[in-house]
Amino acid sequence: MKENLATYTRIDEGIRESFSARKRLFIGLLSGTSCLLIVFFIIFWLVPYIGLQQFHPAFTWSLGIFVLLCIALVVWSSLALVLNILLKKPVLFSRKLRGIAIKLFLPLMIVVGRMFGINKERVRSSFIQVNNEMVAAEGRRYSPAEMLLLMPHCLQNSLCRHRLTYNIKNCKRCGECSISGLLGISEEKRVPLAIATGGTIARRIVVKNRPRLIIAVACERDLASGIQDTYPLPVYGILNERPHGPCLDTCVALAKVRQTIDRFLQ
Ligand code: SF4
Numbered sequence: 001m002k003e004n005l006a007t008y009t010r011i012d013e014g015i016r017e018s019f020s021a022r023k024r025l026f027i028g029l030l031s032g033t034s035c036l037l038i039v040f041f042i043i044f045w046l047v048p049y050i051g052l053q054q055f056h057p058a059f060t061w062s063l064g065i066f067v068l069l070c071i072a073l074v075v076w077s078s079l080a081l082v083l084n085i086l087l088k089k090p091v092l093f094s095r096k097l098r099g100i101a102i103k104l105f106l107p108l109m110i111v112v113g114r115m116f117g118i119n120k121e122r123v124r125s126s127f128i129q130v131n132n133e134m135v136a137a138e139g140r141r142y143s144p145a146e147m148l149l150l151m152p153h154c155l156q157n158s159l160c161r162h163r164l165t166y167n168i169k170n171c172k173r174c175g176e177c178s179i180s181g182l183l184g185i186s187e188e189k190r191v192p193l194a195i196a197t198g199g200t201i202a203r204r205i206v207v208k209n210r211p212r213l214i215i216a217v218a219c220e221r222d223l224a225s226g227i228q229d230t231y232p233l234p235v236y237g238i239l240n241e242r243p244h245g246p247c248l249d250t251c252v253a254l255a256k257v258r259q260t261i262d263r264f265l266q
Pocket residue numbers: 156157160161162164171172173174175176177178179180
């Protein structure tokens with residue numbers, strides 16, 4: 001019993017450590033990206049400075065004011081994002097920050113990460129972690145019908161012959177993959193469950209169900225693009241586990257799915 005407790009504590013500490021490492025990575029990349037943007041805006045102002053001055057002195061200053069406003073926006077959004085991550089609540093009028101992080105910072109952070117030899121998956125994973133915390137920090141609660149559990153097709157056992165894309169209830173619950181457990185959770189919590197074979201089907205499912213919160217399971221790439229595609233709809237992402245490599249017989253920690261539903265349930 002004591003040994004089990006020690007093991008769970010170690011696992012818990014490991015998870016927490018990896019979460020804070022992801023957050024540190026996000027904050028580091030965010031700061032690097034903001035600095036690069038500021039340098040870009042200063043160059044943008046300095047280069048035409050001499051030429052514009054010859055044309056009319058007011059042009060240089062109007063351009064300067066525009067650049068200063070852009071720099072102020074970058075500083076405000078990155079500072080508010082960092083405070084949001086650290087305090088776990090929206091600050092500095094930052095309710096729209098998730099959109100800024102998704103639309104502006106994520107693509108730039110992937111480029112900056114590549115410059116520093118950090119692979120895309122790590123950047124995406126840190127982004128998903130931060131996105132989740134921002135979704136949770138909004139503090140909203142939902143009824144079961146307002147939520148949607150959206151699963152990737154690769155969770156289904158590759159040898160299973162039952163077709164689940166159009167009706168997940170075709171699953172015979174043999175227990176060979178995570179789908180049977182997910183069906184149990186969906187029934188217990190009364191939260192709709194769907195499987196998507198790709199981005200187009202996922203979009204169709206979202207349009208049909210009209211959820212107010214999506215709890216999605218997928219790999220880093222699909223989760224990050226799903227979060228981007230569905231913005232401003234909040235998506236809470238859970239990474240799948242891939243013991244057989246990508247896209248084949250993946251699985252998901254059912255306890256985590258259950259915990260996430262409970263976190264948002266009214
Ligand atoms: S649990 Fe369902 S989906 Fe998974 S292998 Fe069994 S029948 Fe197929």
